Amino acid sequence: MTVIDSNPVKSPPVDVCVVAGTDHPRPDGQDRYTIREVAEYTGLRAHTLRWYEEIGLMPHVERSHNGQRLFSNRDLDWLTFVRRLRLTGMPVADMVTFAELVRQGEATFDERREILEQTRREVVTRIAELQDTLTVLDAKIDFYAGARRASERD
Amino acid sequence: MTVIDSNPVKSPPVDVCVVAGTDHPRPDGQDRYTIREVAEYTGLRAHTLRWYEEIGLMPHVERSHNGQRLFSNRDLDWLTFVRRLRLTGMPVADMVTFAELVRQGEATFDERREILEQTRREVVTRIAELQDTLTVLDAKIDFYAGARRASERD
DNA sequence: TAGGACGTTCAAGTGCACTTGAAGCAAGCG
DNA sequence: CGCTTGCTTCAAGTGCACTTGAACGTCCTA
Numbered sequence: 001m002t003v004i005d006s007n008p009v010k011s012p013p014v015d016v017c018v019v020a021g022t023d024h025p026r027p028d029g030q031d032r033y034t035i036r037e038v039a040e041y042t043g044l045r046a047h048t049l050r051w052y053e054e055i056g057l058m059p060h061v062e063r064s065h066n067g068q069r070l071f072s073n074r075d076l077d078w079l080t081f082v083r084r085l086r087l088t089g090m091p092v093a094d095m096v097t098f099a100e101l102v103r104q105g106e107a108t109f110d111e112r113r114e115i116l117e118q119t120r121r122e123v124v125t126r127i128a129e130l131q132d133t134l135t136v137l138d139a140k141i142d143f144y145a146g147a148r149r150a151s152e153r154d
Numbered sequence: 155m156t157v158i159d160s161n162p163v164k165s166p167p168v169d170v171c172v173v174a175g176t177d178h179p180r181p182d183g184q185d186r187y188t189i190r191e192v193a194e195y196t197g198l199r200a201h202t203l204r205w206y207e208e209i210g211l212m213p214h215v216e217r218s219h220n221g222q223r224l225f226s227n228r229d230l231d232w233l234t235f236v237r238r239l240r241l242t243g244m245p246v247a248d249m250v251t252f253a254e255l256v257r258q259g260e261a262t263f264d265e266r267r268e269i270l271e272q273t274r275r276e277v278v279t280r281i282a283e284l285q286d287t288l289t290v291l292d293a294k295i296d297f298y299a300g301a302r303r304a305s306e307r308d
Numbered sequence: 309t310a311g312g313a314c315g316t317t318c319a320a321g322t323g324c325a326c327t328t329g330a331a332g333c334a335a336g337c338g
Numbered sequence: 339c340g341c342t343t344g345c346t347t348c349a350a351g352t353g354c355a356c357t358t359g360a361a362c363g364t365c366c367t368a
Contacts, residue, residue, distance in 0.1 A: 036314070046315085048356065066364060068315055084287050092355065113298035120291045123284050130281050133238045137274045144267035147260070190344070200345085202326065220334060222345055246325065 032062075033071040042079045049079075056096050057082065059103065088123050186216075187225040196233045203233075210250045211236065213257065242277050 035046045044052075052058050053069075059078060062070040085095050098115055101108040193200045206212050207223075213232060216224040239249050252269055255262040 034315080045357080047358080050316085051356070066315085068364090081290070084290055086355095087283055088287055109298045109301065113295055116291050116295050116298070120288065120295065123288055123291065127281055127284050127288075129241055130277050130284070133242055134274065134277055134281075136235070136238055137270050137277065141267055141270050141274065144263045144270070147263050188345080199327080201328080204346090205326070220345085222334090240325095 031073050033076070035069050035071070038071045038076065038079065041076060042083060044079065044083070052079075052082070055092070057092065057099050059099070085119070088119060089126070090119060185227050187230070189223050189225070192225045192230065192233070195230060196237065198233070198237075206233075206236070209246070211246065211253050213253070239273070242273060243280070244273060 033041070035049055038044075038049060039046045042049075049058075049069075053061055058075065061075060062072065064070050082095060085098075086092075094115075098112065101112050101115075187195070189200045189203055192198075192203060196203075198206075203212075203223075207215055212229065215229060216226065218224050236249060239252075240246075248269075252266065255266050255269075
C-alpha cells in the first residue's frame, strides 16, 4: 500500500489512540526517550524523526548535555497524532501548517478546528469510497469464485 | 444487480475480468472513444492513459487507420476498475501484475481472486483505521469547540 | 585505551506516479 | 494554402516523502 502503511508497529503494552495530551503510560514510566526508542515506539525511522523536526513538523525537542535529542511523552502524543493524520492522506506540508498553528497558541484554536473539520469531511468521503470499492471487489471475487465452481468438473 | 450495460451484444461471462463495471453514464451509446474523451470521462490525463498503456496497465487498445487510439467501453470499464484499485492504495506495479494475469486468461482466475481477496482485507483494515481516526478527530474538534478559555494543549 | 554502539549534521539519492516538453504527423476549416 | 487542433512517440523533469550516505562526535564496556 502506497498511502502510508498500517505498519505493524511493535506496540508497547499501551493504547496508542491518544486523544489529547493527557497522561498515558509509556513504554516505561519515564518522560525522556532517545530517538531510537521513539523510532521503535512510533514505527518511524530515526532519520525520519530528524527530518520531521527539520521541516517544522515537531515542536521543539529537548537536547541532552551532549546534543542528543530527548523526546517527551508530549512529543510521543504529537507523533501519534501525526501518524494518524498521515493515514488520512494529509500531505506533510499541511501538517506543518497545523504544527505552526499549534506553536502560535490558543489564538489559533478556531483555525485548527476548521482544519480538523475539513479533514474529518475528507475522511468520511474516503471511507465511503472504500466501502464502494469493497462492493466492487466482492462482486469480482464472487465472479471468480463462481467461475471456479463452474469449471470444477475436470 | 451489478451493472454493465456496456455491451449490448454481450456473451456469457466467459471472458475478461469485467464483472462490476460502473454506474456512470457513458459519453454516448457508442463503443469508440478518442483519448481525449476517455481523459474527460475518467479524469485521467491523456498522457497518463498513454503511460498506462506503455507500462502494461491497459489491455491492447485499438488504433484508427492513422494510428490514433480508439478506446472501447470495455477499456472504460477497466479504467474505472483501475481507478478504484488506485484508491485503495494498490501500487501501479501490482495493478500491472493483475493486468498481466487478466491477459493470461481464465487459467489465472484463482490467482486473481486471491489478489482481490487480499486487497479486500487491506481495504477493510484501512476503513477501520479511518474510523478510529474519525474518533480522534472528533475528540479534538470537540476540544477546540469547547475550549476558548482552556490552557493550551496541542 | 580501543572498539563498538549509538548519536549528530549536511547533502545527495531513491522510488513512485505521474507530468511536461520537444518534435512531428494528419485532418478539418476559412 | 496556411492555421489550428489533436493526436503521435520518446525522453526528460517534477513533487512528494522519505532514505541513504559520508564524516564525525560521544558514551560505555572490556
